[in-house]
Amino acid sequence: MKNAIRTLSGVRAGLAAPLFVLMLICLSITSITMTASSAEIETQVGVGVPAPQGADVLIDGSRELLDEKWTYWEGPRFSSSLPIKWKIVDDPVDAGTVLMSYDPAADGGLYGAADIVTKKEYRDFRLHIEFLIPHKSGNSGVYLQNRYEIQIFDGATGPHGMAAVINEAAGPYEAYKGLGKWNAYDIVFRAARFQDGKLTEHALVTIYFNGVKAHENRFIQKVWGGANSGIDGGNDDGAGITDTPGGLKLQCEGHDVLFRNAWLQELDLEKPDTQLIEPAK
Numbered sequence: 001m002k003n004a005i006r007t008l009s010g011v012r013a014g015l016a017a018p019l020f021v022l023m024l025i026c027l028s029i030t031s032i033t034m035t036a037s038s039a040e041i042e043t044q045v046g047v048g049v050p051a052p053q054g055a056d057v058l059i060d061g062s063r064e065l066l067d068e069k070w071t072y073w074e075g076p077r078f079s080s081s082l083p084i085k086w087k088i089v090d091d092p093v094d095a096g097t098v099l100m101s102y103d104p105a106a107d108g109g110l111y112g113a114a115d116i117v118t119k120k121e122y123r124d125f126r127l128h129i130e131f132l133i134p135h136k137s138g139n140s141g142v143y144l145q146n147r148y149e150i151q152i153f154d155g156a157t158g159p160h161g162m163a164a165v166i167n168e169a170a171g172p173y174e175a176y177k178g179l180g181k182w183n184a185y186d187i188v189f190r191a192a193r194f195q196d197g198k199l200t201e202h203a204l205v206t207i208y209f210n211g212v213k214a215h216e217n218r219f220i221q222k223v224w225g226g227a228n229s230g231i232d233g234g235n236d237d238g239a240g241i242t243d244t245p246g247g248l249k250l251q252c253e254g255h256d257v258l259f260r261n262a263w264l265q266e267l268d269l270e271k272p273d274t275q276l277i278e279p280a281k
Helices: 018-030 063-069
Strands: 002-005 034-036 039-041 043-046 056-059 070-072 087-090 097-100 116-118 124-132 139-144 148-153 182-190 193-195 198-201 203-209 212-220 258-267
Touching: 043 182, 056 063, 063 070, 124 139, 139 182, 148 182, 148 203, 182 258
Parallel strands: none
Antiparallel strands: 002 043, 056 258, 070 116, 087 097, 097 258, 124 182, 124 258, 139 148, 182 203, 193 198, 203 212
């Protein structure tokens, strides 16, 4: 499922014939647009969206890119070792290979024991990532800045369920395609802001789940899950957010969740608004 985001403007009056108007109406049903600065940026959301020019490709199904751009997060519970034990396996749906989140160190649901995180750290960004859950109750998570979890959990609804901003806002479970099928998160994230070392604005996020807007300009209050969950999880019960960037983290919780086609564009979102997708200058 894909939705194109497109703005249509500047149509001359002489072209506004009934047939042309009808074509515009049909286009607007399947497309939406966003414009950044003086240039129009066409952005798609949903499964299969390719990385735009200049994006940082994070997962392409190769072992080489995995080793180049990812490492383990060595938090309090870390118990695996490099090289990364996650596997490159055949895509069960399409041609090619994908990344599988299995690592024996995390058996029994020990998140934080073998989670992987990008070596590069980020502040504001636009992220696209696709995942497939092969077995019932499969569980993982996408951690923005290695702090804020966007849940992946087959069969679970509510604020701890699929597409939730964990423990704060439930996601639209009905947008989930089900076991054995590829799903996509498209996320625009704005990091927390600080002044003189004090938190002035919480992190902000807009999320599309398989093309459905799941969260719009949602403030994230804290890091959940304790010290084993990510950066600042052990600070003031997760409320002690610090002014530091963080990598994109994927959770390993003893389930073989698959990932592919992950890419990230760094942004510079001065205003507290994550609806506009604009590359950093």
